[in-house]
Amino acid sequence: MPVRYARRISSYRYRRDRFVRFACCVGCCLASLSLGAGLFLLESQASRAVFAQDKVAGIQAVTAAEKTPAQAEPLAVKSGWQLDENGVSFYLDQNGVPADGLTIVGDDTYFFEQGYPKTGFVHSELGIRFFRDDGVMMIGAFSFNGQDYFAGPDGVLAAGWTNTSGGLRYYNEDGALQSGLVQIDGQLSLLDENGAPVSGWSDEFDGIYWRDQWGRTVSGETEIDGVPYLFDDAGRLMTGLVQMSDGTRYYDADGNMATGEVSVNGNLYRFGEDGIMLESVKLSVPVIMQNPELPNGCEVTSLAEVLQFFGFDVSHTELAENYLPCGTITYQNGIMTVPDPEKEYVGNPATNSGWYCFEGPVIEAANGYLADVGSDMTAVSVTGADMDELAGWLQKGKPVIVWVTQQLADVRRTGYTWILPDGTTEHPYGGLHCVVLSGIDGDTVTLADPIYGEWEAELDRFAEIFAGMGSRAVVITDGE
Numbered sequence: 001m002p003v004r005y006a007r008r009i010s011s012y013r014y015r016r017d018r019f020v021r022f023a024c025c026v027g028c029c030l031a032s033l034s035l036g037a038g039l040f041l042l043e044s045q046a047s048r049a050v051f052a053q054d055k056v057a058g059i060q061a062v063t064a065a066e067k068t069p070a071q072a073e074p075l076a077v078k079s080g081w082q083l084d085e086n087g088v089s090f091y092l093d094q095n096g097v098p099a100d101g102l103t104i105v106g107d108d109t110y111f112f113e114q115g116y117p118k119t120g121f122v123h124s125e126l127g128i129r130f131f132r133d134d135g136v137m138m139i140g141a142f143s144f145n146g147q148d149y150f151a152g153p154d155g156v157l158a159a160g161w162t163n164t165s166g167g168l169r170y171y172n173e174d175g176a177l178q179s180g181l182v183q184i185d186g187q188l189s190l191l192d193e194n195g196a197p198v199s200g201w202s203d204e205f206d207g208i209y210w211r212d213q214w215g216r217t218v219s220g221e222t223e224i225d226g227v228p229y230l231f232d233d234a235g236r237l238m239t240g241l242v243q244m245s246d247g248t249r250y251y252d253a254d255g256n257m258a259t260g261e262v263s264v265n266g267n268l269y270r271f272g273e274d275g276i277m278l279e280s281v282k283l284s285v286p287v288i289m290q291n292p293e294l295p296n297g298c299e300v301t302s303l304a305e306v307l308q309f310f311g312f313d314v315s316h317t318e319l320a321e322n323y324l325p326c327g328t329i330t331y332q333n334g335i336m337t338v339p340d341p342e343k344e345y346v347g348n349p350a351t352n353s354g355w356y357c358f359e360g361p362v363i364e365a366a367n368g369y370l371a372d373v374g375s376d377m378t379a380v381s382v383t384g385a386d387m388d389e390l391a392g393w394l395q396k397g398k399p400v401i402v403w404v405t406q407q408l409a410d411v412r413r414t415g416y417t418w419i420l421p422d423g424t425t426e427h428p429y430g431g432l433h434c435v436v437l438s439g440i441d442g443d444t445v446t447l448a449d450p451i452y453g454e455w456e457a458e459l460d461r462f463a464e465i466f467a468g469m470g471s472r473a474v475v476i477t478d479g480e
Contacts, residue, residue, distance in 0.1 A: 082115075090115035109137040109155060127156035128175050148177035148195070161214075169195040189215035207236035208255070228275075229255045240264075241396050247276035248395035267397065281394045282439035282446060285309045290450040293317050297349030298434040299362050300324050301450040302401045303379075305436050306476055307369070309399055310377065314369060316450075320349050323365035329353070337419045346418075346428075356432045359383060359474050362401065366476060382473045387463050391440050393475050399438050399448070403472040404465045406433040408457055411468035432469070437462075 077096045081089055091099045091112055098115025110131065111118045117135025121128055130138045130151060137155040141148065141164070150158040150171065157175030161168060170178050170191055177195040181188050190198040190211055197215030201208065209217050210224060210231070217235025221228060230238040230251055237255045241248055241264065250258040250271060257275040261268060266284040271277050286308050290301040297320055304316035327339025329347050338346045338355070345361050347354035359381045366379035382389065382400070393400050405411060413427040420426065438454070439446030445462045448454050466473075 088116070091117065110135045111137070126154070127159065129155040130157065130175075149175050150177070151175075166194065167196055170197070171195070184214070184216075187216050190217075191215055207234075209235050209237065211235075228257055230257070241269075241277075243392060243396055248392070249275040249277065264397065269395075277395050279391065280439075280441040281391070282441065283309065283394060283397065283399050285399045285436050285438040285448040285454075287448050287454050288316055288450060289453070290316060294320055294349045295352055296347070296354035296356070298450045299345070299357055299401075300349060300365060302434045302436050302448075303362055303366055303474075305448050305450070306399050306401060307366070310476060312369075312373065312375075317350075319365055319369060323368045324349070324357075325361050325364055329355075335417050335419060340421050355428060356434075358403065359472055362434075362474055366474075370476075377476055377478050379474055379476045382475050384471050385473050386471075387440075387459070390437060390473065394437070394440055398475045398477055399436050401434060401474040402437050402466055403432065403434055403469045404462070405429075405431045405469065407452065408461050408465045411465060429469075 077094075079092045079094050079096055081091055084090060091103070091105065091110070092115060093099050093103075099110075099112040100114065101112065103110050103112055111122050111129065117131065119131050119133055119135055121130055130142070130144065130149065132138060138149075138151050139153060139155055141150050143149070150162060150164055150169065152158065158164075158169070158171045159173050159175055161170055163169075170182065170184065170189070172178055179191045179193050179195055181190055190202070190209075192198055197211070197213065199211050199213050199215060201210050210222070210229070211217055217231070219231045219233050219235055221230055223229070230242060230249070232238055237251075239251045239253055239255060241250050250262055250264060250269060252258060258269075259271050259273055259275060261270050263269075268282050269277055270280050285305055288301050288305050288308070290297050294301055294316055297316060300320045301316040304314060304319055307314050307319075325344045326348055327344035327346060330337045341355070341357045342360045345354070345357040363379045363381060370377055370379070382393065385393075385400075390400055390402075409431055412430050414430040416428055418426050418428050433449075433451070435450065436448040437445060438448045440459065443459045444456045445459050446454065446456050447462075
């Protein structure tokens with residue numbers, strides 16, 4: 001191609017390209033002007049400029065710092081842990097707002113108040129939670145100030161009976177693990193040092209107990225593994241002879257109820273299949289003869305028999321000389337002025353001129369001796385008892401001192417006259433005698449007699465004479 005044509009074609013192409021570029025620019029400007037105000041970009045090989053169009057000011061270049069609000073970069077929002085002016089940590093949520101209430105941060109849970117984490121115990125409607133010094137909520141077993149606690153998966157402290165990985169435990173209303181004897185729902189439960197209930201048999205300082213799965217004692221008649229046992233109101237296993245509403249039963253040292261013939265402290269008892277003692281009972285009361293030392297001392301000799309039955313080493317003469325209160329008799333014109341036999345022995349039991357006394361002086365002598373030897377046993381009056389009550393004392397292993405007549409002769413008064421301290425007069429009994437009722441078997445009774453030794457008598461005759469003498473009786477008991 002000739003050079004001149006080539007130059008013309010090149011010039012034409014150059015003008016064409018400039019026209020196209022100009023047309024594009026004009027089009028863009030017209031588009032921008034049709035919108036009223038806006039931005040457009042002119043580019044060259046060397047630079048890039050931003051232009052703004054304003055209806056008043058026209059098109060002008062602006063710098064990056066002079067961008068419109070619609071084009072400005074947004075400010076960054078603070079969130080997460082921050083430090084206040086005192087260097088104390090607080091927490092902002094994702095919106096930059098101080099956190100409040102229960103909040104999960106990473107793998108831990110906190111309780112915030114205006115962004116600041118709470119520590120220690122925090123109460124809510126759901127219960128109590130505990131937060132460490134760094135604000136993290138505790139879960140599971142932990143200790144604080146020497147006290148053990150357990151928090152569930154939600155952080156709420158366990159209260160009451162709680163199943164833990166270590167078994168059943170008891171926590172009080174504040175969440176503290178309990179041990180020892182604890183009052184729960186009106187009943188005492190025994191808990192070990194780990195807060196677990198102590199169940200089954202336990203030999204404690206004041207007796208043997210059986211406790212259920214909650215550590216609670218039982219009372220009354222209770223069957224355990226098919227065996228009947230008896231527990232008192234405090235939950236102690238009862239042993240020995242026990243008087244119940246339907247009769248007397250005997251429980252051995254292991255708490256097993258007896259049936260058939262059983263020897264208890266040398267005394268023979270018979271029990272039915274239901275454990276109730278049959279009427280036959282015979283206590284091994286030693287017989288002490290009152291003569292020759294105390295020809296008229298049947299009362300104090302009967303007392304010595306009972307005391308020796310309980311294992312006390314005391315003689316009838318020691319009791320008469322040191323413990324029995326005696327009063328003097330004065331005679332005038334065949335009339336005797338005497339002490340009150342309810343309070344003192346009339347005369348001296350060691351002489352033939354002595355008479356008798358009733359329950360009061362015998363009880364005083366017994367309790368004086370028992371106090372001197374440091375015994376907790378006491379003598380008490382059971383005057384007025386009928387035969388069923390007397391049998392009940394025997395069934396409990398307690399022989400009874402009773403006032404009857406010699407060989408159960410008819411009750412009679414003598415012709416002598418007594419003037420009592422209150423000025424009243426009476427005729428004293430003749431043939432009055434004091435013995436120990438030691439056994440009952442069907443229609444007979446056994447008596448430990450200070451004059452005639454041990455002998456049996458008809459129950460009905462004994463009951464008649466006993467009632468005729470005022471149903472006077474004394475027992476020595478240990479509080480039963």
